[in-house]
Amino acid sequence: MTDALGGWLRGAARRAxxxxxxxxxxxxxxxxxxxxxxxRAALVAGGLMExxxxxxxxxxxxFPTGEGFLAAFLGTLIxxxxxxxxxxxxxxxxxxxxxxxxxxxxxxxxxxxxxxDAPLLPLLREPVAAIRPAVRAWTLDELPRAASVAPVEVDExxxxxxxxxxxxxxxxxxxxxxxxxxxxxxxxxxSLWPDVEANGGAPHERSEHSGNLVHRGFSWLPLHHxxxxxxxxxxxxxxxxxxxxLPPEAFVAKPALWLxxxxxxxxxxxxxxxxxxxxxxxxxxxxxLDGVDLSSWRHALCGAEAVSxxxxxxxxxRFARWGFRREALTAVYGLAEAGLAVTFGALDAPVAVDRFDxxxxxxxxxxxxxxxxxxxxxxxxxxGFAVSARDDEGRELxxxxxxxxxxxxxxxxxxxxxxxAATARVLRDGWLDTGDLGFLDAGGELFLVGRSKDLVIVxxxxxxxEEIEEAxxxxxxxxxxxxxxxxxxxxxxxxxxxxxxxxxARGDVIDGVAALASACRDAVRARIGVEAGRVAVLxxxxxxxxxxxxxxxxxxxxxxxxGELAGAGGDSAIGAPSPAGSAEQG
Amino acid sequence: MxxxxxxxxxxxxxxxxxxxxxxxxxxxxxxxxxxxxxxxLDSVGILTLAVEVEDRFRICLDAxxxxxxxxxxxxxxxxxxxxxx
Numbered sequence: 021m022t023d024a025l026g027g028w029l030r031g032a033a034r035r036a037x038x039x040x041x042x043x044x045x046x047x048x049x050x051x052x053x054x055x056x057x058x059x060r061a062a063l064v065a066g067g068l069m070e071x072x073x074x075x076x077x078x079x080x081x082x083f084p085t086g087e088g089f090l091a092a093f094l095g096t097l098i099x100x101x102x103x104x105x106x107x108x109x110x111x112x113x114x115x116x117x118x119x120x121x122x123x124x125x126x127x128x129x130x131x132x133x134x135x136x137d138a139p140l141l142p143l144l145r146e147p148v149a150a151i152r153p154a155v156r157a158w159t160l161d162e163l164p165r166a167a168s169v170a171p172v173e174v175d176e177x178x179x180x181x182x183x184x185x186x187x188x189x190x191x192x193x194x195x196x197x198x199x200x201x202x203x204x205x206x207x208x209x210x211s212l213w214p215d216v217e218a219n220g221g222a223p224h225e226r227s228e229h230s231g232n233l234v235h236r237g238f239s240w241l242p243l244h245h246x247x248x249x250x251x252x253x254x255x256x257x258x259x260x261x262x263x264x265x266l267p268p269e270a271f272v273a274k275p276a277l278w279l280x281x282x283x284x285x286x287x288x289x290x291x292x293x294x295x296x297x298x299x300x301x302x303x304x305x306x307x308x309l310d311g312v313d314l315s316s317w318r319h320a321l322c323g324a325e326a327v328s329x330x331x332x333x334x335x336x337x338r339f340a341r342w343g344f345r346r347e348a349l350t351a352v353y354g355l356a357e358a359g360l361a362v363t364f365g366a367l368d369a370p371v372a373v374d375r376f377d378x379x380x381x382x383x384x385x386x387x388x389x390x391x392x393x394x395x396x397x398x399x400x401x402x403x404g405f406a407v408s409a410r411d412d413e414g415r416e417l418x419x420x421x422x423x424x425x426x427x428x429x430x431x432x433x434x435x436x437x438x439x440x441a442a443t444a445r446v447l448r449d450g451w452l453d454t455g456d457l458g459f460l461d462a463g464g465e466l467f468l469v470g471r472s473k474d475l476v477i478v479x480x481x482x483x484x485x486e487e488i489e490e491a492x493x494x495x496x497x498x499x500x501x502x503x504x505x506x507x508x509x510x511x512x513x514x515x516x517x518x519x520x521x522x523x524x525a526r527g528d529v530i531d532g533v534a535a536l537a538s539a540c541r542d543a544v545r546a547r548i549g550v551e552a553g554r555v556a557v558l559x560x561x562x563x564x565x566x567x568x569x570x571x572x573x574x575x576x577x578x579x580x581x582x583g584e585l586a587g588a589g590g591d592s593a594i595g596a597p598s599p600a601g602s603a604e605q606g
Numbered sequence: 607m608x609x610x611x612x613x614x615x616x617x618x619x620x621x622x623x624x625x626x627x628x629x630x631x632x633x634x635x636x637x638x639x640x641x642x643x644x645x646x647l648d649s650v651g652i653l654t655l656a657v658e659v660e661d662r663f664r665i666c667l668d669a670x671x672x673x674x675x676x677x678x679x680x681x682x683x684x685x686x687x688x689x690x691x
Contacts, residue, residue, distance in 0.1 A: 045657065110653065115673065272650055273657035479650045546642050549649030 023178065023199035024207075025097055026171035032260040033058040040256070040263045042086060043281055045270035050087075054260045057090050059168065064095025064135075067163030073132050075100030075174045078182055078437075080131035081244075082106050082122075082140055085267040088160060089243050092135040093253070097180075100172040104129040104182035104194065105244035109143045110269070114549065121192070123147035128194045128437065129182050131155055135163075176200035182437055183246050185356035186475050186482040194437035197250075201359045201431035206254040208402055208431075209361060213289060213319060215259070238264040238287035240271035240278055247291060247324050250360040275300040276308035279339070283312040290317060291352075293324040295480045297335045298514035315343035319367060323352035325477045326468065326509035326516050327396040329373040334514075336370075346370050353398035353466060357452055359431025363407060363466050365399035372397035372465060381469060382582050384422040386459045393511055397465045405429035407466055408451075409459050422459045424472055426451045457574075472574050476507035478518050478550050483507075485573060491547040492520055492540040499523040499560050503540075504576045510553070517553025520544065521576055521585070523560045533557045556580065558587045613663075618685055622678065625658045637679030645678075663689065 032054040039053035073079060079096040081103050083089035089105075096103040106125055109118045126134070126147055134157035136144055141157060148157045180199035184192040218231035237256055241248030243265075256263035264285040271278050278300060282290055292300075322332060336346040351371045354361040365371055373396050377389035401407045408416050409423035417423040428451045435443035446453040455473025458466055476483040488505035492498060502523030509516045522540050524533070537555040544552050562585050564575045579585050623635050631645045641647050647655060659681070660667055665688040667675075675681050 045661075110649070269653055269657065273654045479648070481649070542643055545646065545648055549642075549652070551646070551648040 021176045021200075022173055023176035023180070024203040025180070025199055026173055028206075028258050028260070029058055029061075029094065029098060029171045032257055033062075035260050038260050038262050040090065040265060041285065043264060043266045043270075043277070045267070045274060045277060047277065047280065047284075052087055052090075054257075057087070058094060060087070060091045061094035061098055062168035062170070063166075064091050064160060064163060065098035065169040066166035067160075068095060068099050068101065068133075069169055070164040070166040071133060071158075073099050073101050075172060076179050077101040077132035078104045078129050078179070080104045080106055080126055080129055080134040082108050082134065082136040082144060082157075083243070084108050084137060084140075084269075085240075085243055085265050086137075088137050090253075091160060093243075093249075094257075096135075098169055098171045100174040100178060101132070102179040102182055102196075104131055104184075105249065106184070107242065107244050108137065108140055114547075115143070119143070119147050123150045125184055125192055125194070126151050128192075128439075130438065133158060135160065174199065176203065179434070181250070183250070183356045184244070185246070186484070191484050192482075193439065193442060195356045196434040196437045197359055197431070198434055201433070202250060202254055204404075204431040205250050205359045205361060206258040208404075209251065209255045210258055212364065212367065215261075233288075234262075235259075235288045236262040236264070236285055238266070238278075238282045238285050238290045240266040240268055240281075241291065242268045246354075246356045246360050247293075251291060271296070272299070276304045279304065279309060279314060279342070280312055282317050283314060283342075286316040288316055289319040289321070291321040291323065293480050294322060294326060294328050294331055294509075295478075295515040297322060298328070298331045299479075301331065301335050301338060301514070309339075309342050313343045314339060315345070317344065317348050319350060320344075320348040321350050321352050322371075323354060323361075323398070325480070326470075327351045327371070327398060328509055328513060328515055329371065329394045329396045330512050331514045332371055332396070351396050351398045353468065355454055355456075357433045357446065357454070358405075358427055358429060359433065361402055362405050362427050362429060363399040363401050365397060372399075374461070374467070381422065382578060386420045386422065386461070386467065395467050395469065397461070397467050400465055401427075402429070407460065414448075417459070419460050419462045419464075422457060422469055425454045425456045425458050425466070425468070427454055428452070470508065470574070470577070474573050476505055476518055476550075477516050478507065478553075479515070481550075483518075483548060483550060488518070488520070488544055488548055488550065491543045492522055495536070495539045495543050497525055497536045498540065499525045502558075502560065502563060504563050504571055504573050505544075506573050506577045508577060513553075518544075518550055519577065519580070520552045520555045521558055521563060521580060522555060523558050523562055526560050556585070556587055558585055562586050613689055615682070615686065618663075618682055618689075621662055622659075622681065625655060625662065628658075629654060635678050637677060637682065639678045640676055641678070641681070642676075659685070665689065 036053040036055045041049050041051045043049050079101050081092045093103050133155050136157050138159045144157055176199045178199050180202045181197045183195045185195045213235050216233035237252050239252040243249050332349050347368050349371050351365040353363040373394050375389055375392040375394050377387040377392045380387040406428045408426050410426050411423050432452050457470045457472050458468040474485050476485050485505040489503040492503040504521040506519045507516050537557055540555050541552045564572045629651050671684050
């Protein structure tokens with residue numbers, strides 16, 4: 021069956037009335053109609069074809085947010101090849117570390133060639149040189165000049181995108197998504213917010229123009245990340261819709277640009293992870309929102325990491341003044357391995373938040389408790405998707421029982437590219453092991469309580485726990501191999517935090533427990549660039565392990581939360597919180 | 607930026623102190639303070655610092671500049687060089 025993307029590209033090529041507006045951090049805007057974007061991409065496609073790129077080949081892309089990315093991305097799709105977007109090296113970061121990761125990702129993607137933004141080329145020399153068989157990195161200007169190419173017809177099962185995901189262990193793995201999976205996701209998302217024509221719209225719909233409701237997206241999400249690419253760019257292409265793009269670095273440095281941008285664009289849809297809502301709340305000053313009107317923002321989606329009910333609540337409270345509506349907030353859940361979106365909270369309704377008994381949760385049962393831990397529901401499965409909570413043996417659990425979440429649906433990945441073993445570990449009989457822990461309530465809504473996969477998410481970035489643990493373990497006074505790094509969402513915390521559980525070495529601690537905790541914190545910050553939320557120093561041999569000596573991180577977190585780990589103390593947040601939860605310090 | 611109205615080292619230090627304060631570092635700055643270890647900046651903090659510095663001083667930091675910046679002193683030196691150019 022022929023894929024749909026070719027048709028979308030042809031459709032977008034005819035539209036000069038809709039396009040993508042690129043906003044920079046000084047809020048200068050540059051608008052490019054879809055017709056121009058596709059025309060430029062068609063020339064890129066011609067160059068790629070000249071170089072022998074064929075349907076099903078991978079083309080690695082290393083670009084910041086901008087026209088170059090779109091030209092490369094769409095151009096790759098036009099020739100029927102699969103883009104493999106990679107994170108461009110970020111500023112002032114540990115360059116050696118980033119180049120190492122890029123080299124690993126390039127190796128895993130096995131691209132036919134690499135397209136890169138010109139200023140990034142010098143930084144990519146080493147990682148690209150390590151690829152076998154050898155490939156070359158090209159800037160768009162260097163591509164052979166060839167006649168533009170019309171979208172090549174390919175079967176919908178052709179590889180459509182290689183999306184890097186942290187998978188279950190924190191090291192990026194290449195998720196292979198077919199063209200069909202991409203089409204399913206874009207159509208599904210667009211079906212949630214249909215455009216409304218003047219005479220067809222429901223009378224009660226609030227709209228900018230009399231009777232009309234035309235959706236526009238605003239996104240600052242990185243384009244190499246699935247939420248930004250499959251979640252925003254592809255649905256915009258499908259319509260085609262007007263789309264505004266802001267570089268992620270600009271948002272991180274000045275979160276006001278997000279809200280100001282939505283207001284200027286009169287955007288109706290914009291997504292962010294929890295940390296983004298928390299950052300906006302904390303860093304934006306009232307003066308920066310002079311004249312800003314957020315009433316157009318009908319769908320403020322929150323996903324990609326644990327949803328903090330307190331953060332969203334505080335966000336809605338604070339920005340109501342500028343027209344933000346609480347009902348716009350919708351919690352969502354998905355993962356790259358599933359194509360992207362799996363569950364969606366009810367649109368036009370506040371986020372569902374319920375309270376559960378803490379002790380019961382630690383024991384695997386969801387029991388309603390008006391004084392309990394608040395957890396946000398992440399909604400019902402989207403059409404075509406199914407979600408189930410299963411025990412360690414893979415047996416389905418009844419509602420209210422905490423288990424590993426498995427999902428099934430029409431956009432699941434074909435697998436991890438070139439890694440059948442890793443694929444087999446998560447894909448079984450058409451179901452995908454998400455590595456997340458949660459339960460379904462009686463009505464079938466999904467609630468997440470944590471992760472069984474070993475992944476740490478802090479301030480929107482994914483980290484492999486091993487790297488963090490190695491950094492902390494290098495500190496003198498720490499027992500070799502005696503560190504567990506776990507990500508979690510503390511109650512009443514704005515966003516997910518890193519918890520370091522550190523076993524002290526046998527014998528006296530030279531400078532005291534507080535100094536040891538502080539040194540571990542410094543080492544992790546220096547090497548990984550991440551601030552640990554809490555550091556707990558434990559007696560040697562306290563961390564739970566398997567019979568073969570492997571660290572059990574999920575169990576370590578569970579025990580720490582339950583107050584079962586013998587410890588010497590820690591830094592500002594002393595030891596473990598009591599199961600009642602209220603003893604935690606911010 | 608008017609080249610004739612050269613910015614003094616004191617003003618550079620003052621502006622950096624303001625930026626650092628907004629990033630959570632309340633102490634006074636001295637040249638030997640390391641951005642990561644002493645100002646306790648994580649990757650988000652470092653990125654924010656880079657962007658704020660570029661915006662406040664109206665200069666551009668390239669990859670070569672950034673690779674050389676480890677301390678407050680490094681940053682001040684590079685800023686002075688760019689502002690005098």
